[in-house]
């Protein structure tokens with residue numbers, strides 16, 4: 001079990017879903033957490049539940065450069081430093097190319113792609129001053145094995161591969177590790193809207209959708225000193241989905 005005692009983690013999109021699971025788990029394992037989200041009330045309730053000595057809710061729209069500076073300053077003011085950044089916030093859309101407006105596409109780019117760029121750009125200098133840091137970018141299996149009808153979403157996630165990998169070489173000499181997690185389907189508002197889990201997961205090797213905590217445990221590992229020699233890593237957490245489906249002729253036999 002990865003220990004996070006002494007770490008201060010900023011988690012974007014930390015109010016619900018995978019980000020919420022990361023905030024809860026990181027705090028359980030000894031970290032202080034900065035829950036950064038546009039859902040102010042939800043984030044504030046979560047921080048209060050975790051405990052004000054261990055959690056701080058800050059307003060952050062990840063696509064806004066000034067808000068990044070304010071969120072970082074708030075975290076440092078409360079907990080002294082930020083040495084873990086989980087770029088988790090994201091939005092999803094599926095639809096045919098012809099039904100994907102340019103406005104929609106640009107919005108996905110702003111949140112999923114520019115948001116991660118700004119996050120690394122804002123927090124890395126502070127980590128460099130500390131001489132240490134761990135950045136965990138929540139990408140997706142969509143970055144390399146996109147489902148149909150996800151051109152806009154998948155392309156923003158593919159961009160994170162280049163963004164993350166380029167940062168590895170730049171930030172490594174400063175003591176900052178940059179790693180990626182590729183979730184498959186996860187039971188959140190995004191992966192199972194209104195709690196409805198698509199039956200397609202039955203045919204994945206593990207035969208089920210993932211739970212937010214199953215992503216959080218991997219994020220905790222990458223955030224921790226247990227992963228001290230990991231940078232540029234891509235960890236698949238998809239229940240085997242992208243390796244292969246179960247044989248449709250033999251399932252159930």
Ligand code: NAD
Pocket residue numbers: 012013014015016017018019036037038039060061062063087088089090091092111138139140141182183184185186187188189190191192
């Ligand atoms: P979710 O919709 O439950 O949570 C997303 C969180 O991001 C919410 O708290 C939301 O308020 C926040 N957010 C949205 N826009 C924001 C913005 N502009 N600034 C700050 N916060 C913002 O979804 P989730 O499943 O928890 O998604 C977490 C990450 O995992 C996303 O990056 C998503 O693309 C990725 N992912 C999800 C799945 C899945 O099946 N759920 C699969 C692969 C990857």
